[in-house]
Amino acid sequence: MDRIIFHIDVNNAFLSWSAKYLLQNGSKLDIREIPSVIGGDEQRRAGIVLAKSTIAKKFGIVTGETLYSARRKCPGLKIYPPMHTFYQEQSNLLFNYLKNYSPDIETFSIDECFLDYGKVKKLYGDQLSFANKLKNEIKEKLGFTVNIGIGNNKLCAKMASDFSKPNQVHTLYMNEVEEKIWPLPIEELFGIGRKTSPKLHDLNINYIRDLANADYSALYPYFKNQTAILIDKAKGIDNEPVISERPEYKGVSNTKTLPKDLTTKEEIFNALRGVAENIGISLRKDNRYAKVITIILKDCYFKVYTHQKKLKNATNLNLEIFNIAKKLVNEIWDETPIRLVGIRADNLVNELNYQVSLFDSFEDVKKLSKLDETVDKLKDKYGIDIIKTANSDK
DNA sequence: TCTGGGGTCCTAGGACCC
């Protein structure tokens, strides 16, 4: 029995959502109709394109490029700042709307999800007409447009939703794979990025068709255990199920690009203090504890270093995370100016099984834990900025 | 390149143990 999967993808999500916000708040201009982008803050050295309008795209502007470069391609370009809180609300609105029709929805990112239509087809009938109805309803009721891709698995549904935009429904069933995606350049295949495509071109594999028909043993030396997966993808084969319960996340990270490169340990520690707090807050919100703490440093040449420590006792305490991070910096930083600092917490557990050692006591941990919880509650009540750790705002 | 932030998964080398 063939599966029927929908992939629902908001068109130019950040830009569409900002357009909706501006229209709702009295603007006469729909920024979807002009050359415009959502962009980061250039002063804070985060000046890249996060989303672009269809017209901006016609100027050759791509997501991820610098605003400087985007402006050069299109001198009249309008740049708007991101509104992450509003985006999250719109995302929730969309997914909750879809849940009216089916509980079998897998959230893939803030603006994309999969829906297992096969399970509800008896209720709603033919998938193509239902997808069209759904797309029109979303536009009318939510004020932004989506693409819907229909396929026999998640990979095909996702590829289909990308065909032509905006506000379109496309199908890519198994028996359409040859006709619809084999003629496309290899870069268009989901999972082929900027490192893999040159390797494939070197092997004279330029179109998805070439990969689908490639010889496994010829590719194996270059792609090892990924070879079969790669060839399967080109054939449109994918057996991943739609998973509606979001799996517990495996780690949390928080990074900060600094307005200026940091050249002293004190500056790095100061930047890390706030990052450690954010990690602690995320972990405590879900009652989780990390057994591995990693620091991330990006130097002024964009080289990234990581260094990690496995803990005897899992933690979610701001102070402990911060102290470990400091120690890790001491162990690896070679004085190269630092552009970005970050911390990642991994190997998460749900309970604190405390191994008593000679050097720390469970009582101390409980005291610190109380302190963090109290601060979290105050921040929740009065806003994030009400309490600052000494030095964190220098 | 005037080049973000938050995730997941994979790989390769070394340590350690049997």
Next chain:
DNA sequence: TCTGGGGTCCTAGGACCC
């Protein structure tokens, strides 16, 4: 030990995605 092979864990880095 003049020492082999395999399994597991740990660590750092890399690829890819939105």
